[in-house]
Amino acid sequence: MNRKPHRHSPRFCLAACLLAAVIAVRVPAQTLQPAPPAAVNAPPEGEPTTAEEATLQKKYGDKVTIEAYRAYRRLVEGLPEDEKRWEGVLEVQLGGFYFPIHLRQRLKPDFRPESSEWGFVRDDPALPRVLLIGDSISRAYTVPVRRGLAGKANVHRAPANCGPTDSGLRNMDTWLDQGTRAWDIIHFNFGIHDRRKTAEEYAANLDRVIGRLQQTGATLVWARTTPFGPNIARGEDESIPLNRVADEVVRRHGIAVCDLHSAVIGRIAEVQGSDHTHFQAEGVRLLAEQVVKTLAACLGEARGAQAPGE
Numbered sequence: 001m002n003r004k005p006h007r008h009s010p011r012f013c014l015a016a017c018l019l020a021a022v023i024a025v026r027v028p029a030q031t032l033q034p035a036p037p038a039a040v041n042a043p044p045e046g047e048p049t050t051a052e053e054a055t056l057q058k059k060y061g062d063k064v065t066i067e068a069y070r071a072y073r074r075l076v077e078g079l080p081e082d083e084k085r086w087e088g089v090l091e092v093q094l095g096g097f098y099f100p101i102h103l104r105q106r107l108k109p110d111f112r113p114e115s116s117e118w119g120f121v122r123d124d125p126a127l128p129r130v131l132l133i134g135d136s137i138s139r140a141y142t143v144p145v146r147r148g149l150a151g152k153a154n155v156h157r158a159p160a161n162c163g164p165t166d167s168g169l170r171n172m173d174t175w176l177d178q179g180t181r182a183w184d185i186i187h188f189n190f191g192i193h194d195r196r197k198t199a200e201e202y203a204a205n206l207d208r209v210i211g212r213l214q215q216t217g218a219t220l221v222w223a224r225t226t227p228f229g230p231n232i233a234r235g236e237d238e239s240i241p242l243n244r245v246a247d248e249v250v251r252r253h254g255i256a257v258c259d260l261h262s263a264v265i266g267r268i269a270e271v272q273g274s275d276h277t278h279f280q281a282e283g284v285r286l287l288a289e290q291v292v293k294t295l296a297a298c299l300g301e302a303r304g305a306q307a308p309g310e
Helices: 010-026 051-063 066-077 081-093 095-106 136-148 165-176 199-214 239-253 260-265 281-309
Strands: 129-133 154-157 185-188 219-223 256-258
Touching: 051 066, 051 095, 066 081, 066 095, 081 095, 081 165, 129 136, 129 165, 129 281, 136 154, 136 281, 165 199, 185 199, 185 281, 199 219, 199 239, 219 239, 219 281, 256 281, 260 281
Parallel strands: 129 154, 129 185, 185 219, 219 256
Antiparallel strands: none
16 A cells, blocks of 8 residues: 655644754863864974984984983083084094083083093193093093092093093094194003004004104103003903003003003992992092002193203
């Protein structure tokens, strides 16, 4: 049987329209509006924005945050040109281990250059200039030596953890390039990082390093390599063969010697750290004391030599 199409009454249609209107009014207005275009925001925290920062992140990982590096760059840009140049050299020379340490120190509000091993040294023109070259052992005694010679010398250090003689031969020109005045004394050591060389290789490299340093006209002072080695408590001192070779090389060249080995060997169990290479505070004090004593004597000799012609 065919049914006729059902027709709603006018009242039903009116009620349906009113219900739809009520529902539409109750829907939150924001759901009826199109979504706004995405905002253009600053990069997320820690995201590099330049090729330099991307390289930095790759090189240092989480040792240096992007925010800390940006703060460091802002600080450096506000420095005088000679200090700015020094910081640039440090950034290249210090590498992935020491540059993050320097950056954190440099950003401290109470940072003082004279109290940092790699702080910029502004010379007193009335005083002689001394340069310390060496590895982390010399890094540790740099600041106490600077204090010990305060008022007697401008004490600088190489802008690096100098490592082996190979590094010295590659980088010496950069290390020596600190201002226009000549060096009066250069106190230097290469040893621990050369321990895997043959005696012949080590001697040949030392000869070349000395040849370059002699070109400066400075008085040279060789620092004997400090005791080291995992079995040093049993008398197996790995510095002995290195010192034997170096002693002969510097003797041939007539170079003064700062005997850092003798300064600590008698108390090695007491003053050396658990890595059997670096030194605790008392060991650093003994080393610095020996360096100050040796350099003060050299400075006195230099003044004595100049006196007749003054």
